[in-house]
Structures are given as structure tokens and as C-alpha cells.
Amino acid sequence: MRRVVITGLGVFSSTGRNRDSFFENLVQGRSGVRPITQFDSSSLSIRIAAEVADYNPDDYFPSKRQDMLDKFTQFALIAAGEAMESSGITVRDEERCRFGVVMGSGMGGAGSYDAGYHNLYAKQVTRLHPFTIPRIMHNAATSHICMEFGAQGPALATATACSSSGHAISEAFHLIKFGLADIMLAGGADAPITYGVMRCWEAVRVLASGNGNPATACRPFSADRKGMVIGEGSGVLLLEELEHALKRDAPIYGELAGCGMSSDASHITQPSVDGPVRAIRMALDEAGVPPEEIDYINAHGTGTRLNDSTETQVIKEVFKDYARKLAISSTKSMHGHAMGATGAIEFVATVMAVKHGVIPPTANYTEQDPECDLDYVPNEARGKPIRAALSNSFAFGGLNAVLLVRHWN
Amino acid sequence: MDVGEKVIEIIAREQHLDPSGVSIDATFEELGIDSLDGVNILFALEEEFKIDIPDSVAQNMKSVRQVVDSLTRVVEGKDISDLAAMAKGSGQAARN
Numbered sequence: 001m002r003r004v005v006i007t008g009l010g011v012f013s014s015t016g017r018n019r020d021s022f023f024e025n026l027v028q029g030r031s032g033v034r035p036i037t038q039f040d041s042s043s044l045s046i047r048i049a050a051e052v053a054d055y056n057p058d059d060y061f062p063s064k065r066q067d068m069l070d071k072f073t074q075f076a077l078i079a080a081g082e083a084m085e086s087s088g089i090t091v092r093d094e095e096r097c098r099f100g101v102v103m104g105s106g107m108g109g110a111g112s113y114d115a116g117y118h119n120l121y122a123k124q125v126t127r128l129h130p131f132t133i134p135r136i137m138h139n140a141a142t143s144h145i146c147m148e149f150g151a152q153g154p155a156l157a158t159a160t161a162c163s164s165s166g167h168a169i170s171e172a173f174h175l176i177k178f179g180l181a182d183i184m185l186a187g188g189a190d191a192p193i194t195y196g197v198m199r200c201w202e203a204v205r206v207l208a209s210g211n212g213n214p215a216t217a218c219r220p221f222s223a224d225r226k227g228m229v230i231g232e233g234s235g236v237l238l239l240e241e242l243e244h245a246l247k248r249d250a251p252i253y254g255e256l257a258g259c260g261m262s263s264d265a266s267h268i269t270q271p272s273v274d275g276p277v278r279a280i281r282m283a284l285d286e287a288g289v290p291p292e293e294i295d296y297i298n299a300h301g302t303g304t305r306l307n308d309s310t311e312t313q314v315i316k317e318v319f320k321d322y323a324r325k326l327a328i329s330s331t332k333s334m335h336g337h338a339m340g341a342t343g344a345i346e347f348v349a350t351v352m353a354v355k356h357g358v359i360p361p362t363a364n365y366t367e368q369d370p371e372c373d374l375d376y377v378p379n380e381a382r383g384k385p386i387r388a389a390l391s392n393s394f395a396f397g398g399l400n401a402v403l404l405v406r407h408w409n
Numbered sequence: 410m411d412v413g414e415k416v417i418e419i420i421a422r423e424q425h426l427d428p429s430g431v432s433i434d435a436t437f438e439e440l441g442i443d444s445l446d447g448v449n450i451l452f453a454l455e456e457e458f459k460i461d462i463p464d465s466v467a468q469n470m471k472s473v474r475q476v477v478d479s480l481t482r483v484v485e486g487k488d489i490s491d492l493a494a495m496a497k498g499s500g501q502a503a504r505n
Contacts, residue, residue: 064425067449127455130448 003257004176005408007250008087008238010079010187011348014050014231015335018082022335022345023352026360027381031215031334033229039195046207048214049193050231050336068131069144070109075234075341076141076189077148083185083236084149087250091150091183100153100181101145102172103236104164104188106340107197109136114194141189145236153181162300164188164340165235166393166401169347170259172239173403182244187236187344201230204269206304216364220301220330221308221376223369228302231336235344237351254351254405257388258287264398271307271394276314279400280390284318287404289388291319294326294404296359296389298350299376301330302337309371311392316374327384329377333363343393347403350391354407357385412484413477419453420473436472450476458484 009019014032016022025032032050041047057066057074069077080101091099112135119125134140139157146155154175158167165188172186192198201207208227210217218229245252260282264275284291300311308330316323331349338345353359358381365378388406395401413433421428424442431440437447451467454460454476460483470476 062425068445127452127461130445130452134445 002177002179003242003255004173004239005242005245005255006237006253006351006405007240007245008083008089009253009348009351010082010086010236011234011345012052012075012079013233013235013335013338013345014052017052019086019348019352023349023360026331026334026349027358029334029361029363029379029381031218031363032231033214033217033336035211035214036193036198038193041198044198044202046198046202046209047211048217048229049198050229050338051193052233068134070112070135070140071191072105072107072109072189073135073141073144075191075232076103076236077144079187079189079234079236080145080149080185083187083238087238089183089238089248089250095182096150096152098153098182099151100172100175100184101142101151101155102158102168102184102186103141103145104158104160104166104168104340104343105138105141105190106159106161106164107190107192108138108159109140110192110197111194112136114196117196145185149185151185159340160399160401161395161397162337162339163343163393163395163399163401166343166347166391166403167261167399169237169239169256169344169403170261170401173256173259176239176241182241184239185236186239187234188341189234190339190341191232192230192339193232198230208303218303218333218336219364219366220299220303220333220362221312221369221372222365223367225303225305225308227304228332229336231338231342233335233338233345234341235348237344237347252408254354254408256403257289257406258283258285258404260286260402262400264400266398268398269396271310272398273310273313273317275398276311276392276394276400276402277317279402280314280318280392283390283402283404287388287406289404289406292322293387294319294390295384295386296350296353297326297328298346298353298389298391299328299330300392300394301332301362303330303332307394309369311394312372312374323374326375327359327377327382328374329360329362331360343391343401347391347405350389350403351405354386354389354405358383359386412481415457416454416473416477416480419457420450423450423453431473433473433477454480460484
């Protein structure tokens with residue numbers, strides 16, 4: 001059976017613009033949550049988000065090119081560039097048809113939708129910018145990455161809300177494993193911090209308050225948790241078939257050994273225990289890793305009442321008594337919930353944790369909730385050799401994706 | 410500024426080119442203007458001249474001169490079906 005290794009990592013987020021600064025900030029427990037600066041948020045009840053601070057597209061793209069790129073695609077291209085660079089790969093012309101891309105996004109070109117609708121409905125203009133469609137489409141990130149790096153193999157986009165990039169990585173993994181590709185860029189990107197999207201989230205009533213103290217607003221698993229914080233950014237990984245990677249002496253950050261996917265088929269927003277349990281078991285089975293070899297779980301850990309208590313039940317159901325020995329953390333406490341990018345951003349954190357043997361903490365943890373009584377690595381990073389780790393994504397819509405990375409010796 | 414100068418200014422702006430490098434005789438192909446760039450330029454012209462350029466007219470705009478000629482006809486109210494929209498356009502264009 002073909003094996004798949006991770007040979008490149010790229011991340012662009014509120015907690016760091018590359019993998020090293022990102023991981024260092026997570027380990028130090030530094031939050032990326034701040035007052036919103038991208039638009040006038042004064043009329044919103046929630047005025048904080050995990051923004052990429054002082055993002056200026058001029059630093060990354062010539063102005064002509066920016067016209068064509070919604071911010072989510074810009075983030076994707078930046079993270080994909082780092083993934084390629086960190087892998088040291090040179091894709092030969094004859095390999096291009098074996099080189100593909102899968103990118104997830106929950107909201108697509110949300111900012112371009114917002115701007116277009118504002119012109120249409122508020123300003124009453126009758127014609128919209130002709131680049132609106134190529135900017136908003138969910139596959140824009142995938143397509144621009146393909147063009148940028150000459151990937152001509154299987155390429156697609158996933159849109160499964162908060163699991164989008166977990167599913168993207170899972171799809172890319174299986175494309176390599178089952179012989180349809182040798183090299184895949186996979187991850188996700190989202191730029192949902194717009195007036196319109198924030199109003200939509202406000203209506204769901206799952207966002208954390210904390211306008212006065214943004215850095216501590218997101219408190220996953222803590223008894224005083226108040227909800228999630230919207231984030232933005234991108235994470236992209238270069239996945240490669242093992243022999244291909246070994247032949248070129250590639251840096252190997254870890255082995256992507258199993259991916260589980262499941263549907264709750266029960267409720268459009270309320271998480272179940274059964275669906276995520278099946279996804280975790282599927283990932284373990286595919287990897288051939290017994291539950292007792294998992295040393296770390298990067299949790300979905302949104303910081304909502306319901307997610308965190310349900311996810312705790314899920315982990316107990318799968319791991320039984322061993323659940324208490326597991327280290328679990330939610331890095332969303334720092335980089336926020338970056339929607340369709342979040343699974344990939346968290347998987348980069350997970351891979352870095354496995355590689356370096358350092359578990360980033362759950363920040364802002366203050367007191368134990370009786371319904372969340374496992375080890376969430378509160379507030380302080382922990383050094384610990386990790387044999388294998390999971391990264392959980394449980395989306396609105398009940399669609400779950402779980403990734404399993406094994407330490408590479 | 411006549412229509413020709415205005416068109417060159419708009420094409421140069423949208424393509425991020427130096428206007429002095431955009432000749433009235435240049436084709437879109439020579440200027441590196443692809444189909445999507447073309448619709449972007451049409452959008453900018455419509456905004457600038459406050460007109461609607463019908464698809465039947467737009468299809469014939471493959472060079473700077475064709476744009477200028479077509480636009481001149483449009484703003485003069487010829488060669489178009491939607492006279493009401495064009496009447497608005499010609500008044501605006503006369504000021505340019």
C-alpha cells in the first residue's frame with residue numbers, strides 16, 4: 001500500500017505569517033484575537049476577531065493581480081508558497097499531471113460577495129465588477145494555486161464549513177494513497193471577517209463576547225467559556241507519496257497515516273457523539289494505530305458550550321480509560337475559528353507538535369467544567385514525545401473529518 | 410480630452426500600463442489583453458461614460474481603435490437597441 005508523508009508546511013494566520021512564527025506564538029500562548037479593523041464594527045455586538053494584523057496585499061501581490069484575487073485566495077497563495085518552499089520540491093514537467101491541489105473554504109470569496117451586494121442593494125448600482133464571479137467562486141484558491149505552481153493533476157475544492165480543509169487534506173491523502181497522484185497541495189483558506197458574515201454569525205449566537213479583552217475571549221473547555229471567535233487565514237500542506245519523497249531526499253515532517261470521515265445525519269448545527277466517534281475510529285483503523293498510541297489530540301474545541309462538552313464525550317467514548325492520559329488542546333483559543341481554513345491551520349500545528357515534541361496549550365483556561373474533565377493542556381505548552389496525533393474537525397452540518405499524523409523517525 | 414484619449418487612459422489604467430505605450434492602432438492581443446481583461450475594460454468604460462455597451466457592440470472591440478469607434482457610435486445613440494439608456498450615455502459622453 002502506498003504511504004503518504006507531509007513534506008511541506010505553510011500557514012498564514014492571526015498568530016503568525018509562517019509556520020515557525022505561528023507555532024512559536026502558539027507555544028507561548030499568544031492570542032491573535034483583536035478588535036476588528038477591516039470594517040467599522042461599531043454597530044455589532046461582537047467586535048473582535050482573529051485577524052491577520054496589518055495585512056497589506058501590496059506586500060505580496062502586484063496591484064494588477066490583486067484585482068483578480070479575493071482575500072481568501074491571497075491567503076491561500078501565500079500559504080501554498082510557503083508549503084512549496086519548505087518542501088524544497090521542484091516538480092518536473094513530466095510529473096505535472098501527477099501533481100494536484102485540494103483546497104477547502106467555508107465562505108469562499110465572502111468579501112467580494114459583500115462588496116458586490118453593497119454596491120447592488122445599498123448603492124443601487126446596476127452593474128457589478130466583471131471579476132466578481134472569478135473572485136467569489138469556492139475553487140478560486142485551488143485554481144490559482146494550480147496556475148502558480150503548475151499543478152495539472154486532480155484538483156478540486158471542498159466546502160464542508162468548519163471541516164472543509166480537513167476534508168481537503170483527507171481527499172488529497174486518498175488521491176495519493178490510491179494511486180491517482182504523487183504530489184498534492186492540500187489545505188484551506190477563508191477570509192470571513194466582513195460586515196455581512198459577522199452579522200450572520202452574530203445571529204447564530206455562538207460568538208464569544210469579550211470586546212473589552214479580546215485576547216482572553218476564546219476559552220475552549222473552560223467552565224467560563226462563552227463561545228467561538230471568528231478567524232481568518234490559510235494552512236496548506238504538501239503531501240507526497242513516500243517513495244517519491246525518499247527518492248528526492250525530501251524533508252519529512254510526519255506521516256499522514258489515516259483520515260476518517262463521517263456524517264452525523266442528525267441535526268444541521270447540533271453536534272452528535274456518534275458521528276465524530278466513527279470518524280476517529282475510521283482514522284485509527286486506516287492508520288493501523290491503536291488508540292493507546294495517540295499521545296495528542298488537537299481538538300475541534302471551538303469554545304461553545306455544546307461543542308466542547310460533546311467533543312469530550314466523543315474522546316471518552318473512543319479512548320475509554322486512556323482518555324484521561326491523553327493530552328488534548330484547542331489552538332483555536334489563539335488563532336480563532338478560521339472556518340474552512342481552520343482544519344488545515346490546526347493540522348499544521350499538530351504536525352509541528354509531533355515533529356518537535358511540544359504540545360501547544362489551550363489558552364485562557366480558567367476553571368474545570370464538570371462536563372469537560374480531561375487534560376486540555378491548560379495555558380502552558382508541554383514537552384512530550386508524540387508517537388501519533390489526531391486533528392479533529394466537526395462541522396456545522398454534521399460533517400466530520402479527522403486526520404491522523406504519525407511521528408516520522 | 411476626446412474619446413480616444415479617454416479610452417487609452419482607461420485601458421492603460423486597467424491594464425496597469427504606461428499610457429504612452431498604448432497606441433490607438435494597438436490590438437488587444439498586442440497589449441496582452443485577454444478575454445477577461447476585455448470585460449474588465451468594458452466595465453470601466455461603462456462606468457466612465459455612464460453608458461451600457463450592448464454585447465453585440467462589445468464583441469467587435471478587439472483593438473483600441475475599434476473601442477473608440479464603437480464607443481463613439483454608442484454615445485451618439487447609433488447602433489443600439491436600448492435608446493433610453495443610450496440617451497443618458499450620450500449626454501454624459503458629450504461632457505468628456
